[in-house]
Amino acid sequence: MTQTRPLGAQISHMLKDRGVDVIFGIPGVHNQEMYRGIEEAGITHVLARHEQGAGFMADGYARATGNPGVAYVITGPGLTNIMTPMGQAYSDSVPMLVISSCLDETVATKGQLHQMKDQRAAAETVCDWSEEARTAKAAYVLIDRALTEFQTARPKSKHIQVPISVLQQLAPPAPSQPLSVSRVVPAPGVIAALVSALEGADRPLFIFGGGAADALPPEEVGAVLKAFGAASFTTYAGRGIVPHDAPLHFGSTLARPSSAEVLAKADVTVVIGTELAEVDTWRDTSGISGEIWRIDIDATNLSSVPQNGCALKLTAEEVLGDLHDSVQDRSMVAQTAWQASKVADMRAQWRAEVDAERPGIVPVCDALRDCLPEGTMIYSDMTQFAYTAKEVWDMDRPGHWHHPTGFGTLGYATPAAIGGAVARKGKPTMAIIGDYGFHYTMQELGVAVELGLPLPIILWDNGKLKEIEESMVRAQIAPNAVVARNPDFCKLAEAFGAHAAAPKTLSDMQTKVRAAFDANGPTLIYLTPDISNAK
Known part of the structure; x- marks a missing residue:
């Protein structure tokens, strides 16, 4: 005998049957039906402090696992808050599925809680597609469509919204999982x-x-x-x-x-x-x-x-x-016009160029790379430290450095690394973020503390939006609005219940970073450009 449940609960059971183990989000009165079945289905829910954080966590989880990152959000502001992560996932080919509630109708009734002119259309501007499921069958079809497309096409963020009254209606379980889709083998x-x-x-x-x-x-x-x-x-x-x-x-x-x-x-x-x-x-x-x-x-x-x-x-x-x-069967190495010595010379020249453009960062990158445990997965933010590292930091395996490349949003690294750490229990994960970017999502530090994640967060504080300042100077614009008053980041981290360290030398930094991977919670490691000159 099939068990009917409110559709909101059936959606969680369907996702669990399709292999989803973790959902990121924030509950509200509009989407509470989606929370009815989470625990019953055996899914872990991670409570973000802001829907933007939930979206970046889902992104980080997806990049770490290759599986879809799923987020539940409320009507209106919940969806608009997560649209920045949706845009990032869209541009960086990340399989993210956002499921939101929506109002039953917005034409005849105005002034409703969380009302938007066209919520579905707004979401569609930053994702692959955005659709409304007005029946249980439609919800099931759309979820399977999203999951299938994640496997068979270039993965991009997708959005499904379900009217509140439809989430509340009793519905049969979702149909059996569709057969996996195989790709065509090249001729x-x-x-x-x-x-x-x-x-x-x-x-x-x-x-x-x-x-x-x-x-x-x-x-x-x-x-x-x-x-x-x-x-x-x-x-x-x-x-x-x-x-x-x-x-x-x-x-x-x-x-x-x-x-x-x-x-x-x-x-x-x-x-x-x-x-x-x-x-x-x-x-x-x-x-x-x-x-x-x-x-x-x-x-x-x-x-x-x-x-x-x-x-x-x-x-x-x-x-x-x-x-x-x-x-496979070739014993001879092909001889071409490329010369290894000239390739090495070219790489050395380019490394010197990077070091000259952003002085002092390359040695810090080298020291940080050398102290990391094998297999560390890194999430970086829009900061000069990351811009430098991406050109000079060689990785020993693919898929272990994640950066908000296309959309280029600030505040990505901290929550994305949390999502990655949730996915990689027992494996080393690290965030690299700048002082200004940290402001965007600093509240998600509370999630890392709550979950007890041994997550080093490297905070590079050059005291300003230095990349923007340098761009203004090159354009002969008097640099303004590039300096903001920063808090005492270490005390701020400690206020959240996190560990904090402010190493003064590269050797001390390496010691603090190694310890952070074994800590009982996140550790904010505060660095300034002065560290590259310290003895």
């Missing part, structure tokens, strides 16, 4: 043509983006590159895909202006899992001039391939897996 001729192009190239080159992070282990990617004598770049999101010590690897340095000259030398370039967007190269054109092969699951990214190229709507795993199989 052997396609891979053979790519192999032929790479074998005939004088300077073959691969560019890996975040969409290739889970394709193959780094050592197997390295074997593919070695077999073809190919050089490589990664985007910031793609760091760790290529072994950092691969002799022909240029690193995550696409934003260096002179990288365009390197890209122009390649006669065959294979671009996998990246838009090569403005936030990847920071110039109008990439510099690629030779034959280009683009592999992506998003057809939008394939439309710009020139006539001397080839666009393949395939996953990175499919293509790289077949390429790896094709070179």
Whole structure:
């Protein structure tokens, strides 16, 4: 006998049946029916301090696990508060599902609590799609549609809203979970043509983006590159895909202006899992001039391939897996025009450029990297420390550094790292955030304390919006509105019940960071630029 329940409760049971174990959110009178079934279904709920925090936590959880991050929010302001995380998840290809309540009607009745002119349409501006479920059947269909699309297409945030009265109505359980969807295997001729192009190239080159992070282990990617004598770049999101010590690897340095000259030398370039967007190269054109092969699951990214190229709507795993199989039996390493010594010289030059642009940060990055436990997952914010680190910090595995790259919001790192730490119990997770960005979501520190998460939060305090100040100076604008009065961040952390430390030397910083991973709660580690000069 099937058990009828209010739809709000059935939704939680459906999500549990589909593999959802954690929901982030804040209850309210409008969405309380969605909370009726959470505990009964066996789902853990994480209570955020603000819906923006809930959204970033869901984002961080999704990036850590590869599974959808789910958030419950209320009508009106609950949804508008989470729209910034929705926009971030949309631009960074993160599977986030936001389920909200909504008013039963907004045409004949005005002045209702949390009323908006068009809540559904507002959400649609920052996510893949936003739909209203007016029946239990519609809610179930939309949830399965979202979960299926997360698996079979480029994952992006999605929103489902359900009228309050519909959440309250008794409903049958959701239907059985649909069959998993398998992807089409590429035709052997396609891979053979790519192999032929790479074998005939004088300077073959691969560019890996975040969409290739889970394709193959780094050592197997390295074997593919070695077999073809190919050089490589990664985007910031793609760091760790290529072994950092691969002799022909240029690193995550696409934003260096002179990288365009390197890209122009390649006669065959294979671009996998990246838009090569403005936030990847920071110039109008990439510099690629030779034959280009683009592999992506998003057809939008394939439309710009020139006539001397080839666009393949395939996953990175499919293509790289077949390429790896094709070179398994090769005993000879291909000899191409790339030279390891010149690649090393180029990387050294670019590292020096980064150090000159933001003096004093590179040594701190090096010291911090060297003291982290193996497998640490990092969530960073819009701060000069992260901008520097993304170019000079080599990762030993993919998918372990997460940054709000596209939408570029402040305040991401702290709550996203909380979501990641919830997903990675027993595994090291760390946040890196600037003083101004910390203001945006500092209240979520209370969640980390409440959950007892051993989370180091590296707070880089340069006392201002320094990146903006420098941009204003370059534009010959008198820098104003770039300095805000900061609190005593250590005392603030302690007021929340967190640990705090303000190391004065790099060695002391390393000691405090190591201890933070073993603490019984989060530790705010306060750093200023002075630490790079301390003895």
